[in-house]
Amino acid sequence: MQESDISAEFFKTVSATPLAAAIHGQCFKPGWSESDFISAFGVPGTVLEVLSLADQPVAIALYRQIIDEAEILTLGTLPAYREKGLAGQLLEKGFHYLRQNKATFLYLEVGAENIPAQRLYTSKGFIESGRRPNYYNHDAGYEDALMMKRSL
Numbered sequence: 001m002q003e004s005d006i007s008a009e010f011f012k013t014v015s016a017t018p019l020a021a022a023i024h025g026q027c028f029k030p031g032w033s034e035s036d037f038i039s040a041f042g043v044p045g046t047v048l049e050v051l052s053l054a055d056q057p058v059a060i061a062l063y064r065q066i067i068d069e070a071e072i073l074t075l076g077t078l079p080a081y082r083e084k085g086l087a088g089q090l091l092e093k094g095f096h097y098l099r100q101n102k103a104t105f106l107y108l109e110v111g112a113e114n115i116p117a118q119r120l121y122t123s124k125g126f127i128e129s130g131r132r133p134n135y136y137n138h139d140a141g142y143e144d145a146l147m148m149k150r151s152l
C-alpha cells in the first residue's frame with residue numbers, strides 16, 4: 001500500500017450519504033441508514049470524510065464542528081481493509097481539514113470495550129477525559145462510553 005494511493009474527500013452536503021451508509025453498514029451492526037446520515041446533515045457544521053485507496057472508498061468519518069470545537073460522530077474502516085493504518089490516515093487527513101477550518105479541539109466517545117478503536121485514538125493523540133456509565137444500550141447489555149479529546 002503506497003501513501004500516494006490514499007486520498008480523502010470531504011462532503012458538506014448529503015451527496016455521498018448512500019456511500020456512507022453502505023460503508024457504515026459493514027462497520028456496525030446495525031449501521032446507520034442513508035436517512036440517518038441525511039438527518040445528521042440537518043445540523044449545521046456536519047462534514048463527511050471518505051477515504052479512498054486507489055480510488056476505492058474504504059473508510060469514513062463523520063464530524064461536526066461548532067465554532068472551534070469539533071466532534072467525531074462516527075468512524076469506520078471496511079473489515080477487509082483493517083489494520084493497514086487506514087483509519088490513522090483518515091484521522092490525520094481529518095485533523096488537517098478541521099485545522100484549516102479553524103477547529104482547535106476534537107472530541108469523541110468510544111465504547112469502553114472497543115479496544116481497536118481505543119488503540120487507534122490513543123495512537124493519534126487522544127486522551128481520556130471522562131466516562132459515561134451505561135451509555136450504549138446493545139442487545140447484549142449496556143456498555144460505558146469513554147470520552148476522549150485532543151487539541152488540533
Ligand SMILES: CC(C)(COP(=O)(O)OP(=O)(O)OC[C@H]1O[C@@H](n2cnc3c(N)ncnc32)[C@H](O)[C@@H]1OP(=O)(O)O)[C@@H](O)C(=O)NCCC(=O)NCCS
Nearest residue numbers: 075076077082083084085086087088110116117119120123
Ligand atoms: C476501529 C477501526 C476504525 C480501526 O480501523 P483500522 O483502519 O483497522 O485502524 P488502523 O489500521 O489505522 O490502526 C490504528 C491503530 O489501532 C490499532 N488497531 C487497529 N485495529 C486493532 C485491533 N483489532 N486490535 C488491536 N489494535 C488495533 C493498530 O495497531 C494501530 O495502532 P498503532 O498506530 O499504534 O500501530 C476499525 O476496527 C473499525 O472500523 N471498527 C468498527 C467500527 C468502530 O468501532 N469504529 C469506532 C467507533 S468509536
